[in-house]
Amino acid sequence: MTFQFNFSIEDHLENESAPLGNGALTLDSSKAPSASESHEGEPGSRAFSARQSGSPEEHLWERESVENTAPSQDADSPPSAADSSGDLGTHDECPCLRVAKEHAVPRDLKKVLENKVIGLLPGLHHVNLSVVKTTLLKENFPGENIVSKSFSSRSDLITGIYEGGLKIWECTFDLLAYFTKAKVKFAGKKVLDLGCGSGLLGIAALKGGAEEIHFQDYNSLVIDEVTLPNVVANSTLEEEENDVNEPDPKRCRKSKVAQELRKCHFFSGEWSEFCKLVLSGEKLFVKYDLILTSETIYNPDYYSALHQAFHRLLGENGQVLLASKAHYFGVGGGVHLFQKFVEERDVFEIRTLKIIDEGLKRFLIEMTFKQPS
Numbered sequence: 001m002t003f004q005f006n007f008s009i010e011d012h013l014e015n016e017s018a019p020l021g022n023g024a025l026t027l028d029s030s031k032a033p034s035a036s037e038s039h040e041g042e043p044g045s046r047a048f049s050a051r052q053s054g055s056p057e058e059h060l061w062e063r064e065s066v067e068n069t070a071p072s073q074d075a076d077s078p079p080s081a082a083d084s085s086g087d088l089g090t091h092d093e094c095p096c097l098r099v100a101k102e103h104a105v106p107r108d109l110k111k112v113l114e115n116k117v118i119g120l121l122p123g124l125h126h127v128n129l130s131v132v133k134t135t136l137l138k139e140n141f142p143g144e145n146i147v148s149k150s151f152s153s154r155s156d157l158i159t160g161i162y163e164g165g166l167k168i169w170e171c172t173f174d175l176l177a178y179f180t181k182a183k184v185k186f187a188g189k190k191v192l193d194l195g196c197g198s199g200l201l202g203i204a205a206l207k208g209g210a211e212e213i214h215f216q217d218y219n220s221l222v223i224d225e226v227t228l229p230n231v232v233a234n235s236t237l238e239e240e241e242n243d244v245n246e247p248d249p250k251r252c253r254k255s256k257v258a259q260e261l262r263k264c265h266f267f268s269g270e271w272s273e274f275c276k277l278v279l280s281g282e283k284l285f286v287k288y289d290l291i292l293t294s295e296t297i298y299n300p301d302y303y304s305a306l307h308q309a310f311h312r313l314l315g316e317n318g319q320v321l322l323a324s325k326a327h328y329f330g331v332g333g334g335v336h337l338f339q340k341f342v343e344e345r346d347v348f349e350i351r352t353l354k355i356i357d358e359g360l361k362r363f364l365i366e367m368t369f370k371q372p373s
């Protein structure tokens with residue numbers, strides 16, 4: 001199976017890499033960096049530590065095959081009982097689901113931004129991902145070893161192990177632009193950023209006045225090292241900028257930041273496990289008004305779990321805003337296949353909001369529950 005994704009890595013790290021091995025991988029450094037990664041190291045980056053990487057060099061790696069260790073669900077199978085009822089527990093038989101957990105927001109917010117370099121996108125702060133990867137690799141960081149695994153396999157995705165959250169994918173920017181253009185309303189809503197990676201979609205919702213925002217990523221490390229720091233950076237740095245004329249700026253700022261962070265919850269784990277976790281919590285689960293998701297339909301093996309997550313977690317009048325490339329070469333997923341999958345389940349209305357036909361063709365899609373006719 002041919003597999004191709006943009007992968008950025010520092011030059012010095014490249015030199016530390018394992019040899020190419022069986023020749024299944026080829027390097028093409030002549031290609032331009034992806035739109036997302038080209039934001040790294042932009043002027044305006046704010047350093048929170050003296051540690052700065054050299055200018056990152058972007059490469060595009062090609063991968064011939066990826067071992068398939070992912071939960072395998074049959075994308076073409078008819079909807080299961082749970083799929084049409086929203087019940088739990090259809091994936092119990094699969095031994096390799098990444099168990100879900102909620103991540104607490106550390107009390108010491110300064111620690112969250114330790115060793116991070118903060119970059120600036122229009123209206124949004126985000127941690128420099130090259131620096132995060134370098135730090136994780138160099139410090140033999142405890143927990144998931146996804147940076148070195150992703151590095152040695154030279155891929156942005158390792159099915160069932162690392163699902164790509166250490167990068168800002170192109171369609172995130174499409175959806176962010178759409179929020180502004182279509183004046184998407186977040187105020188008072190309960191929002192889920194599903195497969196959040198950097199969490200920029202959820203952060204935009206937070207800034208737009210959402211009442212509660214949940215961030216979910218497959219990988220625990222992504223939540224701890226990227227999503228949470230991004231949310232903290234956006235809450236704390238924005239308040240620093242706004243509060244210069246307050247009488248007791250420090251105290252006001254602290255309580256405002258705490259208020260913002262209380263609205264946010266962070267989860268890692270596989271989608272069906274995530275559903276189980278939130279639906280079985282102590283408090284009665286209130287469904288989401290809005291589910292935002294970018295570049296999450298690349299793998300048809302995951303469609304069943306993804307569809308079930310929408311089905312179980314979206315409020316009756318809720319809306320899914322989904323951004324995707326038309327086709328993911330090598331992995332096989334894409335808009336056409338996903339649309340077909342959704343139509344066959346007959347649960348959601350699916351509507352194209354926008355087609356972006358420059359570079360790789362991309363789509364913005366809306367899903368809402370079908371109304372009884």
Ligand SMILES: C[S@@+](CC[C@H](N)C(=O)[O-])C[C@H]1O[C@@H](n2cnc3c(N)ncnc32)[C@H](O)[C@@H]1O
Pocket residue numbers: 163164165166167168169170171172194195196197198216217218219269270271272293294295296302305
């Ligand atoms: C390609 S990344 C996109 C990240 C981010 N949304 C963006 O646009 O930059 C796909 C994301 O979907 C999530 N994901 C993919 N498959 C998943 C699965 N089966 N269960 C849970 N999360 C999954 C991963 O956490 C990953 O961050």
